[in-house]
Amino acid sequence: MNKRILLLLLSLLFLNGFVFADKSFDNALRSASDDIAQKCDVNDIIVINDFSSPSVQMTIYIREQLGDLIYAKESLIKIVTRDKFTQQFTEHERKYQNSGAVDEKTILSVAKKLGAKLIVFGTFEELNNMYMLRVRMLSVETDSYIFRKTYEFERSSKTEQLLGRSNVYYKASSGILVEVNKNSFDFLAPGCGFCIDYALTRKFAVGGKFLVTYDFYKNETKMLLADALGTIRIYLVSPSGEPLTGFFIEGNGGVSLIFLKNDFEYSESYGGGFGFRFAFRSLYFEPVVRIGYPYMFGAGVTVGFRF
Numbered sequence: 663m664n665k666r667i668l669l670l671l672l673s674l675l676f677l678n679g680f681v682f683a684d685k686s687f688d689n690a691l692r693s694a695s696d697d698i699a700q701k702c703d704v705n706d707i708i709v710i711n712d713f714s715s716p717s718v719q720m721t722i723y724i725r726e727q728l729g730d731l732i733y734a735k736e737s738l739i740k741i742v743t744r745d746k747f748t749q750q751f752t753e754h755e756r757k758y759q760n761s762g763a764v765d766e767k768t769i770l771s772v773a774k775k776l777g778a779k780l781i782v783f784g785t786f787e788e789l790n791n792m793y794m795l796r797v798r799m800l801s802v803e804t805d806s807y808i809f810r811k812t813y814e815f816e817r818s819s820k821t822e823q824l825l826g827r828s829n830v831y832y833k834a835s836s837g838i839l840v841e842v843n844k845n846s847f848d849f850l851a852p853g854c855g856f857c858i859d860y861a862l863t864r865k866f867a868v869g870g871k872f873l874v875t876y877d878f879y880k881n882e883t884k885m886l887l888a889d890a891l892g893t894i895r896i897y898l899v900s901p902s903g904e905p906l907t908g909f910f911i912e913g914n915g916g917v918s919l920i921f922l923k924n925d926f927e928y929s930e931s932y933g934g935g936f937g938f939r940f941a942f943r944s945l946y947f948e949p950v951v952r953i954g955y956p957y958m959f960g961a962g963v964t965v966g967f968r969f
Contacts, residue, residue: 681790686903687793687821687826690813691724695731696799698782699739701799701809706778707740708732709773715786720824724786742776743860773802780808789944818903819864831905832862835946837966838869839863844958845887846877857893857964864905865897871914875957884923889931889957891916897939906968907941918956929956 666908702708710732713724729741773781784797792814799809815821836858844849852875859869870892877885891914900908917933933954940947944967953959 677862685815687815688727688817690795690815691727692731692953694795694811694813695728695735697809697811698797698799699732699735700741702732702780705740707742707776707778708778709742709776709778710783711769711781713784713786714743715825716819717825718824719754720786720821723824726780742773742778770800770802770805778802791815791817816902819900820903821907822903831861831864832941832961832968833906835859835906835966835968837946837964839873839950839962839964841873841875841950841962843875843960843962845875845885845956845960847885850876851875851877851885851887853887853960853962854888857966859877859895859904867897867906869895870891870916886921887957888919888921889916890919891931894937902941904941907939907946909936909938911936912950912952914952914954931956933957935960943967 698708703775708727710729712721715721715724716887717823717885732739733741769781769783780804781800781802783800784795787794787796793816795813795815797809797811797813798807800806801808828847836856838856839854841853841855842850843853845853853873855871855873857869857871859867861867870890873891875887875889877887893912893914895910895912896911897906897908911934913934915930918929918931920927931954933952934954935954936948937948946964946966948964948969949962950964951959951961
């Protein structure tokens with residue numbers, strides 16, 4: 663049973679990583695640079711104008727990264743420098759350039775003065791917890807679009823940092839868990855409970871869980887256990903780049919209260935485990951496997967809220 667659960671978790675980790683990798687911010691920029699380079703001829707002079715975005719840092723990153731990627735693919739393409747392009751704007755136009763307020767007519771006029779043949783510009787937008795990069799390419803000679811395309815990608819730690827949101831994330835969570843474990847003399851015992859945790863950093867969280875397990879396999883050995891545990895958790899890999907998501911390892915320790923017929927005992931409880939947190943905005947779902955004492959091993963899922 664342990665092997666099957668481990669294989670399932672590793673498969674989910676691999677598939678999730680593959681899907682997210684295909685929709686990353688940098689992959690979107692690489693795809694855009696490929697498409698732009700294909701529209702250019704040798705010795706073309708192009709202008710990469712600022713992309714409208716919620717932050718200046720993001721605007722600069724898109725412009726510079728696209729320039730680097732296009733030049734790396736075809737170094738014969740000439741890219742007008744930022745300073746040389748900006749110098750042609752009036753003081754009023756320069757003030758609004760980063761916000762995307764400068765109109766296409768003005769951009770075309772400046773590009774003609776510089777002898778540029780093509781202009782690349784666009785917008786960075788957010789929609790339904792996804793991001794979109796709208797890329798546009800104008801021909802200076804014909805004053806018409808020769809390329810328009812939108813690239814979608816997932817949120818990541820890089821996008822949040824460039825947007826100035828790196829410190830804004832869900833730090834606390836609470837959920838309901840169900841589990842099967844070896845808190846049984848002869849078989850497996852089902853259990854349920856609740857858990858809470860709070861992040862001290864983007865990858866490290868502390869919390870607690872309370873779990874009740876009932877061993878009903880045989881009448882003569884019916885047993886009820888209540889586990890009160892403290893937990894520490896480290897998130898190692900997050901395919902989406904979002905804090906406190908993805909593959910994690912966890913340590914736990916506390917006390918187990920044991921009710922067996924008319925007797926009551928208690929025992930120290932400790933162990934460790936691993937799992938994977940899938941996050942959907944304020945909701946999360948995570949399968950978890952754990953080993954330790956006295957339960958030996960357990961496997962379950964938790965569903966809850968982040969806030």
